[in-house]
Amino acid sequence: MTRDLLHGDVSVGDTPPPLGVDVTATTVVLGALASRDWRPMHHDKDFAVERNGTQDIFLNTPNQAAWFERYVTDWTGPTGRLGRMTFRMNTSVFPGDHMVFDATVTGTHVDAVGCGWVELDVALMVGEVATTTCAVRVALPVDDDDNPWNRRGDAWRPGTEGEGST
Amino acid sequence: MNDTPATDLAAIPTFVLDRVGQVQYEEEGGFPVEHGYIWTTCAATENGNPLFWDADVAADLTDGPIAPPTMLSVWFRPHHWSPGRTEPAVPLQAHFDLKVDLDLPEAIISSNTITFHDPVRIGDRIRSRQVLKSVSEPKTTKLGRGRFWVIDVEYLNQNDALVGVESYTAFGYRRNEGGAS
Numbered sequence: 001m002t003r004d005l006l007h008g009d010v011s012v013g014d015t016p017p018p019l020g021v022d023v024t025a026t027t028v029v030l031g032a033l034a035s036r037d038w039r040p041m042h043h044d045k046d047f048a049v050e051r052n053g054t055q056d057i058f059l060n061t062p063n064q065a066a067w068f069e070r071y072v073t074d075w076t077g078p079t080g081r082l083g084r085m086t087f088r089m090n091t092s093v094f095p096g097d098h099m100v101f102d103a104t105v106t107g108t109h110v111d112a113v114g115c116g117w118v119e120l121d122v123a124l125m126v127g128e129v130a131t132t133t134c135a136v137r138v139a140l141p142v143d144d145d146d147n148p149w150n151r152r153g154d155a156w157r158p159g160t161e162g163e164g165s166t
Numbered sequence: 167m168n169d170t171p172a173t174d175l176a177a178i179p180t181f182v183l184d185r186v187g188q189v190q191y192e193e194e195g196g197f198p199v200e201h202g203y204i205w206t207t208c209a210a211t212e213n214g215n216p217l218f219w220d221a222d223v224a225a226d227l228t229d230g231p232i233a234p235p236t237m238l239s240v241w242f243r244p245h246h247w248s249p250g251r252t253e254p255a256v257p258l259q260a261h262f263d264l265k266v267d268l269d270l271p272e273a274i275i276s277s278n279t280i281t282f283h284d285p286v287r288i289g290d291r292i293r294s295r296q297v298l299k300s301v302s303e304p305k306t307t308k309l310g311r312g313r314f315w316v317i318d319v320e321y322l323n324q325n326d327a328l329v330g331v332e333s334y335t336a337f338g339y340r341r342n343e344g345g346a347s
Contacts, residue, residue: 027210034203034210036243063210065236065280070213078217078227082235086279149228152284159281159331 004077007108007116007140014105016075016120021067023059025095031063058092068122068134071101076140081148083117083158084137090130097126103136113155116142174311175268175304182267185298191259192295195242199290203240204233232285238321238330241292260296260317261336268301270312270338277335283328291324305337312339 032042
């Protein structure tokens with residue numbers, strides 16, 4: 001078993017390995033129901049086509065968030081703790097699409113309370129189109145004794161910009 | 167986008183301005199956080215993170231099982247049906263209120279930020295509350311003329327600990343007429 005990523009292992013410009021997934025109707029419906037999203041455009045093709053004017057049912061936003069989380073923590077390992085995600089949805093993902101997640105590290109810093117943060121720009125691509133982009137802030141251990149999950153109260157500052165950058 | 171002052175939109179009513187910073191629509195989710203939905207979500211995304219599958223890893227890292235952070239809103243979504251309900255529940259009611267109160271019939275969510283605080287644990291009862299943070303001066307975009315507003319949905323557990331905040335930036339507008347952009 002490989003050890004989890006440490007903050008010092010990461011540099012600006014690093015590119016975590018891409019993740020490719022073939023999207024099926026099951027992918028869309030299972031994701032919608034897992035996220036308790038009962039709206040018909042995520043399980044009823046006739047509704048999606050006739051009422052929404054889309055080509056098919058499409059991935060819902062909360063399930064996309066779960067895919068982004070999976071992609072990032074595949075890279076960090078279980079000690080990686082998400083702090084913040086900012087989404088921008090450009091277009092939809094349909095059955096038959098091959099979606100690819102890729103990312104670039106855009107920043108690293110250790111904050112004033114010693115938490116090691118990594119910033120990533122993650123894209124969900126279908127072909128050449130970035131259907132959704134997501135700016136992710138994730139905390140990584142600064143050394144083998146650190147565990148971001150142990151941070152509570154003032155020791156966990158996921159919304160504070162990068163003071164104390166290193 | 168431009169922010170040329172215009173007289174075409176009515177001033178923001180005082181009762182809307184009074185809402186800024188006030189807690190609205192505080193509600194509790196319909197059921198406690200449960201492991202089944204966590205596994206179903208991990209299965210739906212082929213997420214093998216041992217934190218959600220291996221009790222020993224969860225005990226070691228997080229003092230017991232937790233939910234994936236991005237499941238925050240799952241614990242608050244209403245059942246598709248429940249006894250006695252005749253109208254579907256509307257999420258983000260504060261947003262729909264603004265559309266009516268500002269007389270802006272169309273709206274889009276332009277961005278969504280989720281900030282994760284204390285982990286959500288099995289058995290937690292999550293409640294949410296909506297807070298209007300701001301309403302902008304009139305703006306013109308390619309969609310039309312209207313106002314941006316920011317609404318935070320705060321999620322707390324049964325101990326009043328903040329577990330996350332979803333911040334929505336929306337643009338409520340009237341469509342451009344005559345094809346103007």
